[in-house]
Amino acid sequence: MRPTVLGEKYNLIFSLVKKKLILNGSIRADKVRLLDEDGTQIGIVPLAVALAKAKERELDLALVATHPEAPVCKLIDYGKHQYKQKKEKSRQKLKAKKADVKGIRIGLNTGQHDIEVKLKSARKFLGKGHPLKVQLQLKGRQMMYKSHAVERTKEFAELLANDATVDAEPRAQGYQVTMILIPKKGGAQTDSSATPTPDSPPTE
Numbered sequence: 005m006r007p008t009v010l011g012e013k014y015n016l017i018f019s020l021v022k023k024k025l026i027l028n029g030s031i032r033a034d035k036v037r038l039l040d041e042d043g044t045q046i047g048i049v050p051l052a053v054a055l056a057k058a059k060e061r062e063l064d065l066a067l068v069a070t071h072p073e074a075p076v077c078k079l080i081d082y083g084k085h086q087y088k089q090k091k092e093k094s095r096q097k098l099k100a101k102k103a104d105v106k107g108i109r110i111g112l113n114t115g116q117h118d119i120e121v122k123l124k125s126a127r128k129f130l131g132k133g134h135p136l137k138v139q140l141q142l143k144g145r146q147m148m149y150k151s152h153a154v155e156r157t158k159e160f161a162e163l164l165a166n167d168a169t170v171d172a173e174p175r176a177q178g179y180q181v182t183m184i185l186i187p188k189k190g191g192a193q194t195d196s197s198a199t200p201t202p203d204s205p206p207t208e
Contacts, residue, residue, distance in 0.1 A: 025067065025085075027082060028064055029055070031075070033075050035050050036048070036076070036077040037073070039068065039076065039078040040079055041063070041081070043078075054077055064080050064081070065079060066082070104134055105137050105184075106134045106137070108129075109139045109140070110140050110160055112140070119163075122160075123163055126168075127164065127167050130167045130185065133187055135171065135187075137184055138174075139180055139182050140181040142179045150181070156181075157174040157183050161183060170183065170184070170185060
């Protein structure tokens with residue numbers, strides 16, 4: 005039997021359910037409109053029959069939606085359902101995290117100590133799965149050294165080579181050079197105090 009329009013409709017409702025499902029013996033009804041695992045409508049049957057079908061197939065009976073004639077129930081693998089829900093939540097969290105881009109600012113004349121502090125912050129963000137936007141701000145006559153600013157930004161990326169990969173190469177735009185780094189899978193945290201820093205840039 006092919007899935008009916010009604011079955012497809014309640015499949016959609018079921019896919020949108022976020023609250024805790026009412027299962028098996030917790031369902032209160034004399035009869036239910038039963039849907040198979042794939043959404044095929046089996047028909048209106050006594051609750052006892054629906055529960056027996058679920059038990060026979062080692063599945064669970066889940067309340068999908070209320071209905072004036074009979075509540076709609078579906079045969080499901082609740083363990084698989086829980087796994088899918090958990091996986092979807094993890095995917096949504098990861099998606100939200102990826103959208104949460106963190107930022108680090110450096111300058112042409114940022115000293116060694118400050119570079120180490122910024123590297124530590126960068127590794128912390130990357131270690132938590134956040135993309136990182138590195139900005140180098142140019143001031144006044146430093147505009148003459150845009151090419152050096154690009155190199156300086158690349159050097160900063162090289163210091164994070166164990167933790168990140170370059171997603172967007174350094175690009176000069178106006179008074180800023182911007183670069184995007186993303187976490188490297190299995191990246192190792194390194195000791196920023198032992199990390200060499202770039203050579204001092206030209207002064208203003």
